Amino acid sequence: MPIKPTDFLSVAETLHAGKVVVRGEPCDRTTAGRLYYAVYLALRDVVRSDYGRPALRVEHAPLRKELASSSDPIVADVGARLDRLYEFRRRSDYELAHTVSRNSAALLIADAKAIFAAIPRMAGKIPPGIT
């Protein structure tokens, strides 16, 4: 269902006022964005810790590519889910005519939770070359 740029303005004003955002596509699109950054920031910390470089600049594309192409199934699973989250975030923010459904948002929440659950098992398995 197409949305308008002002729908994002309404979501922002509602959140700023401390009110509940009603269910609907602007809410689902906002959900997709917050979920992607939740996992990106957590995985950035994992990479920085694994590399022993706390200020490392971790680019989005190499992070997704290297994790998703790992031969370790735990890391590859995280990469595949990160790919999904990134793609839905991109569609949610840029492709206003492209439907982002409530079902998709529910699956993205599941993907984000799966990533957070996998993070403790990723130590020492981070592929080299993520910068």
Place this chain on the structure above:
Amino acid sequence: MFAVQASTSPTVFTFDDLAFAMRQSGEWAISGDAWRLAARREASSMILKLASEVFGPEATVAPVDLADGGAAPSRTTIEVRYPAPKSEQALLEAHERFMHRYVREIAVSVRASFSVIAVPLDADQAD
């Protein structure tokens, strides 16, 4: 087909390996980007087979052409579209089955240099 063998082999392949092996087989006497297109087609076939098993025969796959406005992708995205199950629990279970099998049967075998995005479609979204 080579790709089917790759999905069951313990050997790890890259996307380029897959394209190179197909060319070496003589089936595709082509070069350059055409190799990658052929490999993408073969990867799409593998993903469609898996999606049909998990989501049912109505699942479809298609490479995604990105619209303007977003950051350019670093690799091809293959989109799987399937009818959304009626309940959210069934939706979540199907999604987890697909992700589990995709990662173990395709991604870690082919060392995918493509993204796979499975999208559940409500009845009013179906083409």
